[in-house]
Amino acid sequence: MIHSRPEIIHTHQTAPTQFVGANGIRFAYRRFGKSGGVPLVFNQHFTGTMDHWDPLVTDGLAATREVILFNNAGISNSSGEVPTTFEEMGANAIAFIKALGLKQVDVLGFSIGGFVAQEITLQAPELVRCLVLVGTGPRGGQNMATLTPEAQQIFGATYKVPEEIWQAAGREFLKRFLRRTENRDPEVNEKVAPAQIEAIGKWGVQREGSYEYLKTILQPTLVINGDNDVIIYSINSWILQQNIPNAQLIIYPDANHGSQYQYPERFVGHVSMFLSE
Amino acid sequence: MIHSRPEIIHTHQTAPTQFVGANGIRFAYRRFGKSGGVPLVFNQHFTGTMDHWDPLVTDGLAATREVILFNNAGISNSSGEVPTTFEEMGANAIAFIKALGLKQVDVLGFSIGGFVAQEITLQAPELVRCLVLVGTGPRGGQNMATLTPEAQQIFGATYKVPEEIWQAAGREFLKRFLRRTENRDPEVNEKVAPAQIEAIGKWGVQREGSYEYLKTILQPTLVINGDNDVIIYSINSWILQQNIPNAQLIIYPDANHGSQYQYPERFVGHVSMFLSE
Numbered sequence: 001m002i003h004s005r006p007e008i009i010h011t012h013q014t015a016p017t018q019f020v021g022a023n024g025i026r027f028a029y030r031r032f033g034k035s036g037g038v039p040l041v042f043n044q045h046f047t048g049t050m051d052h053w054d055p056l057v058t059d060g061l062a063a064t065r066e067v068i069l070f071n072n073a074g075i076s077n078s079s080g081e082v083p084t085t086f087e088e089m090g091a092n093a094i095a096f097i098k099a100l101g102l103k104q105v106d107v108l109g110f111s112i113g114g115f116v117a118q119e120i121t122l123q124a125p126e127l128v129r130c131l132v133l134v135g136t137g138p139r140g141g142q143n144m145a146t147l148t149p150e151a152q153q154i155f156g157a158t159y160k161v162p163e164e165i166w167q168a169a170g171r172e173f174l175k176r177f178l179r180r181t182e183n184r185d186p187e188v189n190e191k192v193a194p195a196q197i198e199a200i201g202k203w204g205v206q207r208e209g210s211y212e213y214l215k216t217i218l219q220p221t222l223v224i225n226g227d228n229d230v231i232i233y234s235i236n237s238w239i240l241q242q243n244i245p246n247a248q249l250i251i252y253p254d255a256n257h258g259s260q261y262q263y264p265e266r267f268v269g270h271v272s273m274f275l276s277e
Numbered sequence: 278m279i280h281s282r283p284e285i286i287h288t289h290q291t292a293p294t295q296f297v298g299a300n301g302i303r304f305a306y307r308r309f310g311k312s313g314g315v316p317l318v319f320n321q322h323f324t325g326t327m328d329h330w331d332p333l334v335t336d337g338l339a340a341t342r343e344v345i346l347f348n349n350a351g352i353s354n355s356s357g358e359v360p361t362t363f364e365e366m367g368a369n370a371i372a373f374i375k376a377l378g379l380k381q382v383d384v385l386g387f388s389i390g391g392f393v394a395q396e397i398t399l400q401a402p403e404l405v406r407c408l409v410l411v412g413t414g415p416r417g418g419q420n421m422a423t424l425t426p427e428a429q430q431i432f433g434a435t436y437k438v439p440e441e442i443w444q445a446a447g448r449e450f451l452k453r454f455l456r457r458t459e460n461r462d463p464e465v466n467e468k469v470a471p472a473q474i475e476a477i478g479k480w481g482v483q484r485e486g487s488y489e490y491l492k493t494i495l496q497p498t499l500v501i502n503g504d505n506d507v508i509i510y511s512i513n514s515w516i517l518q519q520n521i522p523n524a525q526l527i528i529y530p531d532a533n534h535g536s537q538y539q540y541p542e543r544f545v546g547h548v549s550m551f552l553s554e
Contacts, residue, residue, distance in 0.1 A: 221530075227518055227519060227524075227526070238515060241504055241528055241530070242504060244530075245530065245531065246530045246531065247504075247530050248527070248528065248529055248530055249504070249526065249527065249528035250525070250526065250527050250528075251518050251525065251526035251527075252525055253498075253518075253521075253522065253523045253524050253525055254522065254523065266550075266554070269550055270547075270550075273543075273546055273547075273550075277543070
């Protein structure tokens with residue numbers, strides 16, 4: 001019996017960078033994993049590109065669903081400018097998702113990517129089946145209008161994480177981070193950080209009733225963080241859970257902002273279980 | 278080929294009530310599930326017996342490990358008196374576990390059973406591999422020295438939950454609760470509730486530094502609760518996670534004190550995953 005040529009199964013390392021146009025922007029993206037269900041769209045952290053995701057996380061989730069990474073407007077090899085509001089970043093992300101012809105997706109956001117994920121859900125609720133919010137917080141959350149004192153100490157003026165603050169689990173991630181050796185994204189240009197910081201300032205402003213919008217997020221939501229996140233304080237994950245009507249919260253022990261890189265297998269297990277329910 | 282007679286696999290419904298003596302007490306207990314690994318010992322809530330566990334939870338966990346239910350001293354068909362401190366209840370539980378000849382167990386406690394589970398761990402740390410704390414809180418937690426206003430409203434003077442407060446998920450649990458039809462435990466006598474309430478009063482007293490003891494619990498710990506527990510406020514689960522060094526927290530949406538009965542499959546999935554890591 002002769003089989004037809006099997007489809008090439010791509011991974012985090014091998015998925016080609018593709019491009020699609022929408023909103024006047026040429027978006028860079030990669031798709032891989034098990035197709036046929038609802039894809040999971042990843043929204044990245046401060047100054048990050050597609051290469052800053054952990055292959056243990058992306059490939060782990062790609063075992064049970066299609067994974068879509070992308071660079072939002074103005075990031076790395078995507079054209080356009082980084083807007084100075086998360087509302088606009090969310091609108092760009094929606095344009096990107098629709099340009100792929102997708103009618104429904106699951107949305108994951110890490111750190112400021114979680115702000116974008118919330119905006120996608122608020123602006124296009126029909127597009128979003130489930131929401132996964134990792135190491136993030138609500139509009140007007142606690143200590144979110146500026147970098148936290150700890151974050152200022154870490155990033156200084158360079159926005160680079162100095163070598164000495166990486167712990168053992170972080171060093172393991174740094175190795176995985178370099179697994180993809182070909183066709184990596186260019187690093188972001190010098191205009192990205194100031195624009196994102198301006199947007200963070202607007203998002204983080206504390207106002208009376210600033211959590212009310214969370215009550216309109218009706219999607220099943222999974223909130224995950226480390227128990228000692230010094231970049232976006234962990235209590236903001238509690239606030240997300242207490243205000244989003246159908247939100248589950250998972251807090252990992254002895255973990256900071258990047259808890260999913262510290263416990264990648266556990267994270268993949270929890271997210272897969274949540275999305276498969 | 279002739280097989281030897283297969284071992285009878287017992288379930289929540291069929292496991293016989295057995296007895297073992299220790300500390301001058303005759304403890305009633307039931308064992309069932311997959312033997313060979315580390316058994317999981319369940320510690321029950323206020324005025325509850327072995328029959329008050331949800332068969333979906335006990336049988337669900339018994340699929341991957343041995344489950345041990347028991348009535349602590351003075352409860353139902355166990356002899357002795359209910360002590361008026363959780364320290365003594367913990368000591369009795371340890372005596373029971375050792376009387377079964379077990380060298381190491383996983384310990385699960387729900388509500389005041391979570392106080393007993395903490396005491397077991399503090400008094401016999403070598404006996405406990407992993408700890409699961411459900412719908413519970415620390416010594417001196419928030420609003421724990423007396424019944425919360427909501428609990429007083431619910432229980433009144435009878436300590437019975439009136440029919441009208443059960444929601445749909447609760448009614449489903451009530452059906453499961455009656456699945457075991459033979460050899461059920463007698464309900465507790467009238468001395469149990471006052472003794473347990475006296476113990477709650479001592480446990481709940483707020484003192485400076487009253488969470489310090491949690492830092493000595495070094496076992497991998499899983500803390501689970503509903504997001505709106507009005508019996509032991511949900512924030513106490515957050516406090517447990519923030520103070521026990523290796524604790525993971527999971528909060529379920531739209532759920533009260535008995536969240537594990539509302540999401541039994543999800544609960545079984547999370548606890549099994551945690552205990553199997």
